Amino acid sequence: MTDNELLQAFAHRQDQGAFRQLVERYADLVYSAAVRQVPNHAMAEDVTQAVFIVLARRANRVNGATLTGWLIKCARLTALDAYRGERRRRAHEQKAAAMQSEIRAREPAEWNRLSPMVDDFLVPRR
Numbered sequence: 001m002t003d004n005e006l007l008q009a010f011a012h013r014q015d016q017g018a019f020r021q022l023v024e025r026y027a028d029l030v031y032s033a034a035v036r037q038v039p040n041h042a043m044a045e046d047v048t049q050a051v052f053i054v055l056a057r058r059a060n061r062v063n064g065a066t067l068t069g070w071l072i073k074c075a076r077l078t079a080l081d082a083y084r085g086e087r088r089r090r091a092h093e094q095k096a097a098a099m100q101s102e103i104r105a106r107e108p109a110e111w112n113r114l115s116p117m118v119d120d121f122l123v124p125r126r
Contacts, residue, residue: 001018001021002064003022003025003064003065003067004063004064004065004067005018005064006018006019006021006022006064007022007059007060007062007064007067008064010022010056010059011059011060012060019056019059022055022067023052026067026068026071027048027052029068029071029072030047030048030051030052030071030072030074030075031044031045031048033071033072033075033076033079034047034048034051034075034078034079037075037076037079037080037083038079038082038083038086039083039086043079043082043083043086044079046082047075047078047079047082048075050078050082051071051074051075051078054074054078055071055074
C-alpha cells in the first residue's frame, strides 16, 4: 500500500496495522533526523515517539505524497522543543541547587537538623 493509502486507512478506519506499517517504514528516518538535532540518543527516541503521536493525531491532514518531508520537519520542530525544554529544566535545577547551597551556607547546623525531618514529612511511614 502507498503511504497515502495507509494514512487514509488509519485516519478513517483507525486501522492500527496501517499505522504500524508507517511506523516500520519511517521510524529510522525520523530517529536519524531527531538524533542530529538533540544531544543524546534517549532524547532522540523520545522525539521519535512524539512525532508518531503527532502523526496519529493529524493523520487525516497529512498528505501521503509529502509524508517523508512532513516527518522530517515534524522531527526537527519536536526536537527543538525537546531541546529547549531540556535546557529550561537544567536551568531550573541549577537555580534550585544554588538556592539550596545558599541556604546550607547560611545556616548549616539548622539545615542539618531539619533536613531529615523534611524527608520524613515527604515520605510517609507505614
